[in-house]
Amino acid sequence: VALGEFELIDRLRELVGGGSPAESGERAEVVVGSGDDAAVTVPRGATVTSVDALVDGVHFRRETWPARSIGWKALAAALSDLAAMGATPGEAYVQLVLPADLPDAEALELGTGLAAAAHGHGVSVLGGDVSRGAVLTLAVTAVGHVASAEDVVTRGGAAAGDLLAVTGELGGAAAGLLLLDRPELSAAVPEAMAERLRRRQLEPAARIAAGRALAGAGARAMIDLSDGLGADAGHVAAASGVRLAIDLERLPVQDGVAQVAEVASVEEIDLAAAAGEDYELLCALPAERIDEATDAVASIGTILTAIGEVRTASPEGAGVSLRDSKGERSPRGFDQLRSP
Amino acid sequence: VALGEFELIDRLRELVGGGSPAESGERAEVVVGSGDDAAVTVPRGATVTSVDALVDGVHFRRETWPARSIGWKALAAALSDLAAMGATPGEAYVQLVLPADLPDAEALELGTGLAAAAHGHGVSVLGGDVSRGAVLTLAVTAVGHVASAEDVVTRGGAAAGDLLAVTGELGGAAAGLLLLDRPELSAAVPEAMAERLRRRQLEPAARIAAGRALAGAGARAMIDLSDGLGADAGHVAAASGVRLAIDLERLPVQDGVAQVAEVASVEEIDLAAAAGEDYELLCALPAERIDEATDAVASIGTILTAIGEVRTASPEGAGVSLRDSKGERSPRGFDQLRSP
Numbered sequence: 001v002a003l004g005e006f007e008l009i010d011r012l013r014e015l016v017g018g019g020s021p022a023e024s025g026e027r028a029e030v031v032v033g034s035g036d037d038a039a040v041t042v043p044r045g046a047t048v049t050s051v052d053a054l055v056d057g058v059h060f061r062r063e064t065w066p067a068r069s070i071g072w073k074a075l076a077a078a079l080s081d082l083a084a085m086g087a088t089p090g091e092a093y094v095q096l097v098l099p100a101d102l103p104d105a106e107a108l109e110l111g112t113g114l115a116a117a118a119h120g121h122g123v124s125v126l127g128g129d130v131s132r133g134a135v136l137t138l139a140v141t142a143v144g145h146v147a148s149a150e151d152v153v154t155r156g157g158a159a160a161g162d163l164l165a166v167t168g169e170l171g172g173a174a175a176g177l178l179l180l181d182r183p184e185l186s187a188a189v190p191e192a193m194a195e196r197l198r199r200r201q202l203e204p205a206a207r208i209a210a211g212r213a214l215a216g217a218g219a220r221a222m223i224d225l226s227d228g229l230g231a232d233a234g235h236v237a238a239a240s241g242v243r244l245a246i247d248l249e250r251l252p253v254q255d256g257v258a259q260v261a262e263v264a265s266v267e268e269i270d271l272a273a274a275a276g277e278d279y280e281l282l283c284a285l286p287a288e289r290i291d292e293a294t295d296a297v298a299s300i301g302t303i304l305t306a307i308g309e310v311r312t313a314s315p316e317g318a319g320v321s322l323r324d325s326k327g328e329r330s331p332r333g334f335d336q337l338r339s340p
Numbered sequence: 341v342a343l344g345e346f347e348l349i350d351r352l353r354e355l356v357g358g359g360s361p362a363e364s365g366e367r368a369e370v371v372v373g374s375g376d377d378a379a380v381t382v383p384r385g386a387t388v389t390s391v392d393a394l395v396d397g398v399h400f401r402r403e404t405w406p407a408r409s410i411g412w413k414a415l416a417a418a419l420s421d422l423a424a425m426g427a428t429p430g431e432a433y434v435q436l437v438l439p440a441d442l443p444d445a446e447a448l449e450l451g452t453g454l455a456a457a458a459h460g461h462g463v464s465v466l467g468g469d470v471s472r473g474a475v476l477t478l479a480v481t482a483v484g485h486v487a488s489a490e491d492v493v494t495r496g497g498a499a500a501g502d503l504l505a506v507t508g509e510l511g512g513a514a515a516g517l518l519l520l521d522r523p524e525l526s527a528a529v530p531e532a533m534a535e536r537l538r539r540r541q542l543e544p545a546a547r548i549a550a551g552r553a554l555a556g557a558g559a560r561a562m563i564d565l566s567d568g569l570g571a572d573a574g575h576v577a578a579a580s581g582v583r584l585a586i587d588l589e590r591l592p593v594q595d596g597v598a599q600v601a602e603v604a605s606v607e608e609i610d611l612a613a614a615a616g617e618d619y620e621l622l623c624a625l626p627a628e629r630i631d632e633a634t635d636a637v638a639s640i641g642t643i644l645t646a647i648g649e650v651r652t653a654s655p656e657g658a659g660v661s662l663r664d665s666k667g668e669r670s671p672r673g674f675d676q677l678r679s680p
Contacts, residue, residue, distance in 0.1 A: 029489075031386060037422075038388045038390035038427070038484070040425070043383050045382075047380070047383055048379070049379045049380075050378035051479075053469050054471075055473035057473065057474065081378045093391045097395050127391050133395035134474065135473055135474050139391075139393065139477075141433055142378075239376070
């Protein structure tokens with residue numbers, strides 16, 4: 001049975017807008033939730049706001065992706081930016097453009113995915129907007145909080161002598177994308193491993209707890225790996241006015257990435273260092289605090305790996321150098337890896 | 341000369357993100373603006389957040405609308421929701437989906453329109469996101485502030501005995517849309533009047549000052565007229581659990597709307613009471629404060645017109661009654677007026 005327009009919106013609102021998370025000292029108090037012209041909150045400290053949009057055919061493919069994953073990923077990607085600031089996510093606002101030919105069941109699955117990501121990350125969806133349009137599009141605004149504005153970690157604080165470290169494992173999302181786009185490649189790895197790789201692409205976790213742990217352990221600059229390690233390190237280098245020297249042989253590459261790379265005729269390093277969307281965190285921190293940071297990240301079940309160091313920008317200018325034993329490398333970026 | 345992808349984004353960022361407005365006591369302090377993973381602000385009172393999206397072919401037509409107007413309207417529509425809460429807009433976040441065939445010049449014009457609307461309404465654009473995609477889409481998140489959460493005016497406070505009043509004039513946006521869709525109708529009115537009507541549709545003003553004035557003058561419920569008077573009054577009626585009785589003969593209809601309605605073979609009341617996007621404010625306020633509210637709105641150069649009253653919901657239930665001398669009316673809604 002096809003739902004009427006308003007009924008679909010009501011069902012989506014119920015799915016996505018339901019249930020506030022437990023109040024915390026940092027999170028904003030919610031005075032007016034969804035259903036009015038605007039939401040009203042009373043933030044307690046500083047507010048951190050990020051936006052992210054996913055567009056069918058660009059960031060995902062409606063034909064091959066589960067609708068639930070599309071919803072999940074849209075929210076997780078926006079939350080990842082908050083993680084990279086060291087903030088605790090509190091509220092989110094979701095704008096959906098739904099094509100007329102999208103079955104109601106898929107629209108609701110998408111809502112289920114948004115709700116699951118919200119619940120999983122402790123976020124309340126306080127507002128939204130549903131439009132009809134030709135291309136499925138999800139635009140998310142995520143709002144987080146820190147006790148004080150001084151607690152945020154920007155991209156701009158890396159200093160010469162700092163170590164560079166990365167959370168978790170890299171390359172899984174890109175390998176997963178290859179498996180989604182070219183299912184015949186899945187034979188290269190055991191099915192359970194293939195499924196783990198696909199899920200890295202489809203339903204990433206925003207590294208909220210790790211971001212807070214790193215902020216607490218003295219991280220001076222931080223960014224989430226959405227565009228790929230090389231590009232994202234470049235953003236930190238530019239904002240901090242430094243040179244980042246990364247040793248590609250130290251990258252923590254996820255199991256199975258090498259096998260997928262081989263059957264796809266790309267290099268492992270293309271998937272781990274250039275293709276993005278792993279949503280791990282890259283940070284610069286004082287060398288003497290690396291052990292403390294490693295322990296803090298380990299205590300929440302994630303690994304932290306030192307992968308390089310921060311150097312002064314002169315004489316070669318701010319930027320990134322990616323090296324392995326063969327010398328300087330320029331891994332192939334995400335766009336070149338995506339199938340047309 | 342076609343701009344590269346990153347150059348276009350940089351140019352858009354410069355256009356839209358430039359210049360913070362003067363600090364005010366209510367507005368949030370901006371600690372980190374655009375260019376990092378997220379923006380950081382320190383709000384002073386309560387925060388009011390609204391989202392709105394415009395999609396090509398649904399909310400505007402790329403072929404016939406000036407790109408500047410598309411940018412302007414996307415921001416103004418989101419700000420209008422803040423006006424309806426009695427909030428002062430402070431910050432905005434903009435997500436753009438730009439088709440590959442959109443000329444750079446048009447993308448920049450769109451940015452110019454966003455920037456003009458931001459400047460005109462005293463708003464800083466603190467963040468954004470540009471994606472490529474098949475359908476031009478603008479999703480805006482607008483953030484406003486009030487000194488205290490008790491100062492916001494929701495849809496839910498209308499009480500029996502209150503008067504209903506509307507700011508400004510109605511019907512202009514719908515008449516303007518007809519003129520945009522069917523230019524041959526423009527002969528019905530002098531060109532300067534046609535241009536005023538088109539601009540009501542293309543570049544509406546969010547009634548920020550009027551919203552604050554009405555909140556200060558005791559408005560108990562308020563909504564902006566985006567869906568049309570009948571539909572928006574219905575939202576207030578449902579949220580407040582009351583019946584709204586509106587006298588259609590008292591509506592302040594904009595000059596030229598009657599003439600356009602006649603040549604378009606629709607009724608004036610269809611344009612003024614059912615078609616939306618005038619972005620005027622409808623409020624319910626105690627009868628004894630109507631003179632104070634009228635003066636407050638007049639002092640900022642706008643008119644306030646009493647158009648009906650609030651009654652108890654029983655026995656006929658919460659809802660809206662639209663009447664003129666011929667009796668109960670059901671004006672034709674916006675969707676039916678749009679050309680296919």
